[in-house]
Amino acid sequence: MIDISDVSLTLGGSLILDHVGLTLPKGGVTALVGPNGAGKSSLLSLIARLRPLQTGRITVDGLPVDTTPTRQLAKVMAILRQDPGVASRLRVAELVGFGRFPHNGGRLTAEDRRIVAETLEQFDLTGLASRFIDTLSGGQRQRALVAMTFCQGTDYILLDEPLNNLDMFHARELMRTLRVMADGHGKTVLVVLHDINHAAAYADRIVAMKDGRIAASGETAAIIRPDILEAVFGFPMRVETLAGRLTVLHHA
Amino acid sequence: MAEAVTFPEAGRANRGLALTGAAALLACAAYMTVGLRGDLALVLELRVTRLTAMVVVGVAVAVSTVVFQTVCANRIVTPSIMGLDALYVFCQTALVFLLSGFGFAGIDPRLQFFGNFFVMTGLALALFLPMLGRRLDLGLLLLTGVVLGVLFRSLSVLLARLIDPNAFAVLQGAVFASFSRTRPDLLLVAGLIAAAGTVVVWRMRHVLDVIALGQDAATGLGVAWRRTAAWLLVLVAALVAAATALVGPMAFLGLLVASLADRIAGTGRHAVLLPTAALVGVVVLVGGQTLLQHGLGGEGTLGIVVEFVGGVVFLSMLFAGARR
Ligand SMILES: Nc1ncnc2c1ncn2[C@@H]1O[C@H](COP(=O)(O)OP(=O)(O)OP(=O)(O)O)[C@@H](O)[C@H]1O
Ligand SMILES: [Mg+2]
Numbered sequence: 001m002i003d004i005s006d007v008s009l010t011l012g013g014s015l016i017l018d019h020v021g022l023t024l025p026k027g028g029v030t031a032l033v034g035p036n037g038a039g040k041s042s043l044l045s046l047i048a049r050l051r052p053l054q055t056g057r058i059t060v061d062g063l064p065v066d067t068t069p070t071r072q073l074a075k076v077m078a079i080l081r082q083d084p085g086v087a088s089r090l091r092v093a094e095l096v097g098f099g100r101f102p103h104n105g106g107r108l109t110a111e112d113r114r115i116v117a118e119t120l121e122q123f124d125l126t127g128l129a130s131r132f133i134d135t136l137s138g139g140q141r142q143r144a145l146v147a148m149t150f151c152q153g154t155d156y157i158l159l160d161e162p163l164n165n166l167d168m169f170h171a172r173e174l175m176r177t178l179r180v181m182a183d184g185h186g187k188t189v190l191v192v193l194h195d196i197n198h199a200a201a202y203a204d205r206i207v208a209m210k211d212g213r214i215a216a217s218g219e220t221a222a223i224i225r226p227d228i229l230e231a232v233f234g235f236p237m238r239v240e241t242l243a244g245r246l247t248v249l250h251h252a
Numbered sequence: 253m254a255e256a257v258t259f260p261e262a263g264r265a266n267r268g269l270a271l272t273g274a275a276a277l278l279a280c281a282a283y284m285t286v287g288l289r290g291d292l293a294l295v296l297e298l299r300v301t302r303l304t305a306m307v308v309v310g311v312a313v314a315v316s317t318v319v320f321q322t323v324c325a326n327r328i329v330t331p332s333i334m335g336l337d338a339l340y341v342f343c344q345t346a347l348v349f350l351l352s353g354f355g356f357a358g359i360d361p362r363l364q365f366f367g368n369f370f371v372m373t374g375l376a377l378a379l380f381l382p383m384l385g386r387r388l389d390l391g392l393l394l395l396t397g398v399v400l401g402v403l404f405r406s407l408s409v410l411l412a413r414l415i416d417p418n419a420f421a422v423l424q425g426a427v428f429a430s431f432s433r434t435r436p437d438l439l440l441v442a443g444l445i446a447a448a449g450t451v452v453v454w455r456m457r458h459v460l461d462v463i464a465l466g467q468d469a470a471t472g473l474g475v476a477w478r479r480t481a482a483w484l485l486v487l488v489a490a491l492v493a494a495a496t497a498l499v500g501p502m503a504f505l506g507l508l509v510a511s512l513a514d515r516i517a518g519t520g521r522h523a524v525l526l527p528t529a530a531l532v533g534v535v536v537l538v539g540g541q542t543l544l545q546h547g548l549g550g551e552g553t554l555g556i557v558v559e560f561v562g563g564v565v566f567l568s569m570l571f572a573g574a575r576r
Contacts, residue, residue, distance in 0.1 A: 090521075
């Protein structure tokens with residue numbers, strides 16, 4: 001369970017998060033949506049203790065994120081930030097292998113190597129394993145970063161816009177992987193998405209943020225409604241059921 | 253095939269490391285043997301002392317620069333931006349000013365060494381330990397170091413104007429790095445400090461790899477970034493202070509060595525980067541000294557030459573960076 005209560009955040013004198021309270025049960029895929037600047041990334045970095053908590057309380061799996069040793073949290077929760085640059089000169093397999101750091105302190109065991117190899121395969125990176133990160137395309141790099149996050153093998157996975165730069169095939173693959181993680185391995189996934197139809201198709205729950213507040217939160221079918229979407233994103237859009245799936249027609 | 257993935261421990265990097273090791277051995281052998289004349293025992297003893305000093309300084313400066321660059325996430329900074337060498341120069345200038353040239357020359361070298369070492373590490377502790385408690389920004393602290401460095405430098409220049417010419421010559425001797433007045437007892441102390449620091453850094457090589465990924469990624473992977481970074485910076489300062497107190501300041505040596513090592517190692521892994529840098533440090537100092545002494549006939553000017561070459565490398569890196 002991820003439990004957020006009464007969390008506010010002030011940066012540079014302006015209120016970025018305004019008394020946010022949210023409880024996510026263990027298991028399942030939750031999509032975090034909302035316009036640019038709504039505070040999605042800020043909330044995620046507070047949950048992932050990348051930013052100090054100013055007020056309120058956040059626990060992940062019962063562990064308060066501000067007082068639990070960071071190494072212990074790293075075995076419970078993994079985070080992929082929105083645009084993490086990799087300054088270090090590393091090969092793809094090495095980068096993905098860093099996901100095992102919380103478990104092995106940097107010395108890859110045979111088991112770690114197996115997990116890394118599997119993860120590379122899972123993200124279609126095996127052929128790129130010995131390439132340097134700075135020689136990859138944007139989408140390939142993004143996949144390597146997602147793979148590293150998964151390699152951490154945590155029960156809780158936080159992903160900030162993981163679909164950035166991905167082509168349709170790999171975006172779909174990633175969303176399906178998230179489903180497998182939740183359904184087959186009992187993982188709890190919190191993922192920031194901008195494509196509302198990805199959220200509609202793959203998420204169990206949707207949390208919509210606007211202006212630093214939770215604007216709506218609930219089962220996917222309860223959030224994918226024209227009135228709620230218009231209130232969050234600020235323009236009217238149609239919602240249709242196509243081939244049995246809720247689909248938002250937001251292009252018109 | 254999932255099992256077929258190889259883990260590139262970077263064959264090129266290992267080759268680079270091996271070649272650098274060979275070059276370092278060669279440089280040491282050349283330094284010890286070229287142009288032996290006169291009382292063999294005496295000459296050899298003198299050379300062993302200087303060689304050891306160069307190895308100690310080369311390794312300390314190389315290791316501290318690599319670690320500093322990793323923590324700062326910047327490949328063109330050197331620990332000298334913390335203002336330590338400026339503080340060293342200021343201390344020497346102030347001492348010469350207060351005690352005159354004779355008085356300065358009369359200070360017990362041991363007192364001098366430990367005084368300098370503790371003043372420099374003290375400054376670093378004062379700068380970086382506040383990082384632990386309060387949530388201070390690393391960039392801000394480094395900026396404080398830069399400002400203090402400028403202040404010390406200006407004060408040194410001011411004081412140097414008031415010093416009489418004879419005393420000024422004494423001061424010049426003290427503020428340019430030189431390996432010719434190294435004392436064995438102090439060399440032992442500096443060597444122990446450098447060895448201890450290097451061992452600690454080596455044991456943290458995997459953590460350094462993670463720190464190189466940046467503060468957020470490192471935190472996500474369970475490294476207490478703030479605490480680790482603060483202690484690493486204090487360690488860097490201790491290494492720099494030991495080297496500087498032993499032979500004098502060498503601001504650009506670290507930059508030269510680290511950028512060469514970066515190129516030779518071709519990987520961000522500290523398990524390769526650190527030993528490569530240390531060996532490059534030895535090659536530059538020992539090789540440079542051998543060339544100067546026997547090839548070019550000069551002596552005792554190595555510090556200046558290294559500073560010049562290092563400065564040129566720094567500028568070229570700046571311009572290369574600006575063009576990109
Ligand atoms: N360091 C900072 N200082 C001041 N304001 C900040 C800072 N960081 C973020 N903000 C502001 O906080 C607000 C929320 O930012 P955040 O990155 O959380 O938005 P987001 O919902 O992730 O947006 P996007 O969809 O564009 O990624 C924005 O208005 C942003 O400008
Ligand atoms: Mg964001």
